[in-house]
Amino acid sequence: MSRQRKSSAFDIASQIRHGEVSCEEHISEILENIQQQEPTFHAYIRIVEDSLDAARKIDQRVKRGEKLGKLCGLGVAIKDNISTKGIQTTCASRMLLDYVPPYDATVVERIRKEDGIILGKTNMDEFGMGSTTEFSFFGPTKNPLDPTLVAGGSSGGSAAAVSLFEADLALGSDTGGSVRCPASFCSIVGLKPTYGRVSRYGLISYASSLEQIGQLGRTAEDCALLLDSIAGYDTMDSTSLRAETKDNLSRPSNDLDGVRIGVIKEFMDGTVEPVSKAINDAIGIMESLGATSQEVSLPSLRFALSSYYIIAMSEASSNLARYDGLRYGHESGFTDDDWQRFFSKNRAYGFGSEVKKRLIIGTFVLIAGYYERFYLKAQQARSQVRNDFIQQFKNFDVLVGPTMPLLPFRLGEKLTDPLALYMCDIDTVPANLAGIPSISVPVSAGTPIGLQILGPILGEEKIISVARIYEEATR
Amino acid sequence: MTKKNVKKDSLPNIEALADLAKIALTPSEMKQFQPQIQEVLDYFENLADLDSGTISDDGQSRKLDDIRDDANSIFESSDIMNLAKSKKDGFVKGPRIA
Numbered sequence: 001m002s003r004q005r006k007s008s009a010f011d012i013a014s015q016i017r018h019g020e021v022s023c024e025e026h027i028s029e030i031l032e033n034i035q036q037q038e039p040t041f042h043a044y045i046r047i048v049e050d051s052l053d054a055a056r057k058i059d060q061r062v063k064r065g066e067k068l069g070k071l072c073g074l075g076v077a078i079k080d081n082i083s084t085k086g087i088q089t090t091c092a093s094r095m096l097l098d099y100v101p102p103y104d105a106t107v108v109e110r111i112r113k114e115d116g117i118i119l120g121k122t123n124m125d126e127f128g129m130g131s132t133t134e135f136s137f138f139g140p141t142k143n144p145l146d147p148t149l150v151a152g153g154s155s156g157g158s159a160a161a162v163s164l165f166e167a168d169l170a171l172g173s174d175t176g177g178s179v180r181c182p183a184s185f186c187s188i189v190g191l192k193p194t195y196g197r198v199s200r201y202g203l204i205s206y207a208s209s210l211e212q213i214g215q216l217g218r219t220a221e222d223c224a225l226l227l228d229s230i231a232g233y234d235t236m237d238s239t240s241l242r243a244e245t246k247d248n249l250s251r252p253s254n255d256l257d258g259v260r261i262g263v264i265k266e267f268m269d270g271t272v273e274p275v276s277k278a279i280n281d282a283i284g285i286m287e288s289l290g291a292t293s294q295e296v297s298l299p300s301l302r303f304a305l306s307s308y309y310i311i312a313m314s315e316a317s318s319n320l321a322r323y324d325g326l327r328y329g330h331e332s333g334f335t336d337d338d339w340q341r342f343f344s345k346n347r348a349y350g351f352g353s354e355v356k357k358r359l360i361i362g363t364f365v366l367i368a369g370y371y372e373r374f375y376l377k378a379q380q381a382r383s384q385v386r387n388d389f390i391q392q393f394k395n396f397d398v399l400v401g402p403t404m405p406l407l408p409f410r411l412g413e414k415l416t417d418p419l420a421l422y423m424c425d426i427d428t429v430p431a432n433l434a435g436i437p438s439i440s441v442p443v444s445a446g447t448p449i450g451l452q453i454l455g456p457i458l459g460e461e462k463i464i465s466v467a468r469i470y471e472e473a474t475r
Numbered sequence: 476m477t478k479k480n481v482k483k484d485s486l487p488n489i490e491a492l493a494d495l496a497k498i499a500l501t502p503s504e505m506k507q508f509q510p511q512i513q514e515v516l517d518y519f520e521n522l523a524d525l526d527s528g529t530i531s532d533d534g535q536s537r538k539l540d541d542i543r544d545d546a547n548s549i550f551e552s553s554d555i556m557n558l559a560k561s562k563k564d565g566f567v568k569g570p571r572i573a
Contacts, residue, residue: 102554309519334561334568338571347496353504356500356504360489360496361515361516418515422515
């Protein structure tokens with residue numbers, strides 16, 4: 001077994017820092033994995049060319065005895081909706097095939113500052129709209145556990161890259177579960193931090209009030225390492241929180257003594273049997289580690305999916321208005337068409353069918369006469385969801401349930417049934433509506449079932465600690 | 476995981492909606508999208524059951540941190556202009572507006 005396959009990213013960074021492992025050798029191994037596996041799995045849209053040069057520079061700095069950052073020589077994959085200066089950033093859309101950002105997103109700047117090495121841009125559902133990574137202009141990403149199955153989405157490329165050892169760590173974005181869903185299906189760990197914990201500057205907008213840049217790793221500790229490297233206030237994001245940045249890497253205790261766990265009834269009710277059984281078993285393990293658990297009901301969750309999709313589609317219809325071929329995006333060339341026809345033709349060519357549908361629905365629910373019936377109600381439901389969570393966190397340290405209500409399904413199985421696909425997000429969207437942090441951790445190694453652990457606003461430390469203790473007990 | 480709370484209602488003309496969203500749909504796209512969009516909107520109707528009488532805010536009440544002072548980011552104009560496909564005399568070319 002290679003060094004990479006038996007060490008966490010955290011340990012590899014430590015080995016490189018202390019000169020025990022050459023960074024060049026480590027990155028070469030990752031590039032070899034990419035070369036061998038990409039034809040089957042398609043986690044990446046683009047590989048950057050200078051990662052080995054960057055690795056050699058890290059080795060030179062280690063030899064000179066320089067102090068290196070938290071991500072010392074680790075290979076990091078970046079979802080293709082996060083801006084990278086001088087590197088094409090397409091959002092997996094034909095609309096942005098030629099787009100090369102003139103600046104780095106804050107998170108990319110911070111990764112470079114902490115001596116992480118950017119490996120490439122990962123596949124995703126177009127503009128983040130999907131739960132399988134099948135809605136990519138570049139074709140789907142396949143599930144690392146079984147290439148006939150979906151990888152989950154929309155950050156399916158990032159999750160697959162980490163699972164396949166084609167990256168040590170990866171960034172995704174989570175608007176309604178887009179980090180946690182593929183983490184669950186690919187049997188790795190995915191973290192969605194509190195809204196505002198990580199800067200969104202340079203994240204190409206889909207639904208601004210819901211989305212947050214998230215971390216994917218093979219362990220909860222690795223996710224914590226990436227979170228601690230990029231979190232914190234940023235003047236370039238007005239929704240960024242000034243909250244103190246905590247050290248999520250400090251060693252948790254060995255047990256869950258005194259931890260009060262609420263099991264979300266609404267999450268368990270709609271879940272297929274193999275998943276609900278695995279989650280109940282996981283809760284049993286947490287109890288054996290000293291936690292207490294109790295079933296809780298959050299009645300507003302029955303409105304969460306409608307509320308989420310109405311808000312997400314409404315915000316998308318506004319955010320994606322900029323892709324008209326003039327300000328951004330594909331331009332079909334000038335004819336005698338007026339501006340309306342010119343924009344409509346460019347958008348018809350550039351956007352895929354799922355994006356078109358969501359923009360049309362988003363436009364519809366905002367027009368006069370329907371606004372009160374849909375958008376206003378959705379915002380009211382969002383308040384209820386948030387209030388229900390606030391109430392429950394007075395009684396419980398964390399809330400748990402499945403990340404996904406079902407197992408990964410076959411590629412193409414739900415492509416023609418949008419509502420069935422949207423239903424897959426039923427357990428992940430509530431955290432985005434409430435702005436709370438949530439982590440998905442495999443119930444056991446190699447199983448495509450994620451245990452979702454949700455915490456209160458800025459409660460990352462707590463959910464990461466519970467996830468790490470659970471992980472260590474089940475390893 | 477079940478599709479429930481479905482109430483039938485009619486979607487306004489999809490061609491007019493696509494026009495509002497500035498997306499030129501083909502006839503086959505319109506035929507394919509209409510029932511799918513209708514089904515999603517029917518599902519959204521479950522919000523009619525929401526008791527909103529006791530809700531005091533609109534979901535947007537979280538206080539933002541202070542808005543930062545304006546800060547200029549200097550980009551080379553060539554970096555920006557290179558992103559525009561159609562140019563003429565140093566300007567970005569746009570469609571006919573009248």
